[in-house]
Amino acid sequence: MTIWCQGTLDTEVYFLYNEGSHSTSTETLQKPGNKGKFFYPSVTGEHAGKYCCYWYSSAGWSEPSDTLELVVTGIYDYNELRLSVLPSPVVTVGRNMTLHCVSHSHYDKFILTKEDHKFTSSLDTQCIPPSGQCQALFVMGPMTSNHTGTFRCYGYYKHTPQLWSIPSEPLEIHISGQRHHAPSLSVMPNSTVHSGENVTLLCWSMYFVDTFILSKEGSGQPPLRLKSKFQDQQYQSEFSMSAVTSTHSGTYRCYGSLDSALYLLSFASAPVELIVSAPENRDHTMENLIRMGMAVLVLIVLSILAAEAWHSHRQTHHADGK
Secondary structure (H helix, E strand, C coil), X not given: CEEEEECCCCEEEEEEEECCCCEEEEEECCCCCCEEEEECCCCCHHHCEEEEEEEEECCEECCCCCCEEECEEEEECCCCCEEEEXXXXXXXXXXXXXXXXXXXXXXXXXXXXXXXXXCEEEEECEEECCCCEEEEEEEECCCCHHHCEEEEEEEEECCEEEEEECCCCCEEEEEEEEECCCCEEEEECCCEEECCCCEEEEEEECCCCCEEEEEECCCCCCCEEEECEEECCEEEEEEEECCXXXXXXXXXXXXXXXXXXXXEEECCCCCEEEEEECCCCCCCHHHHHHHHHXXXXXXXXXXXXXXXXXXXXXXXXXXXXX
16 A cells, blocks of 8 residues: 655655554655655554645645545454345436345444445444344435445444445446336246246347346345347347246346446346246145056956966866867
8 A cells, every 4th residue: 555645846754644543654755856655565454544644845844734544444354244235236217225234243333335436325233133133224316327336335343433344245236227228038938937947037139238137126136247149130148047946036127238337227128027836746646546446457357368268278178078
């Protein structure tokens, strides 16, 4: 990590002060210059805090600079944080959504961040007995394209606000209706299947699409993403699901996007409902009784035929004896 301090062209010495640890670093220049460089080859929790710099030149001491807050993440690794979204990670313009951050660790606060650093929000946690699970609900909206992107949440304690936990898994938020067409979605072999069978959801469009996105309604889970292929005079992607279970049941929609704007999606396809039922459990009692009855009947017929043949043979032998 490198922290730069900018002064005047005749600056000779730069000082970097950490308010948290009350430590000062000094950078003496071989010749006067307007930048001081403070390099840290290995960052630890001790480097977190609020920094300011000041410098000394031929004009004397400067005023302190504006404060720079440095946060160090990955400090706490008690339990993994989980981030989910309701109603869906794909949202329509103008609607609201709720991001749910949860952990079994008793952090004082959760903070939600966006990958491009254009959004940060912090909330007190609510811990629920008896499970002890702590959570925070971040309500966002009305949705615009500025709300799209990749989000993560962290936990921290009030007495060390610059020391954050490891982050949650990233969660992508998309906004639909940004391209004026909708792809089509179909399911093979059928929309109603038995548990353990394989299912393929085919998303396709006659318009150019770089990537297709498949979203399950109300799941709160990240959507599936596949690059499109041009095949059979259309752009398409096949989302394959092996050995499906009842958790795969639900309503699916697919969307199209361009690589130049990954989070801005087309209108949604018509919904497709997938129903996964339990394996067929047939009662074979009657079938077994029928088979046993047929076997007994065959034995009776064979016995009758054998008796008639024996009786006929005996009569013939008796006549020859006379």
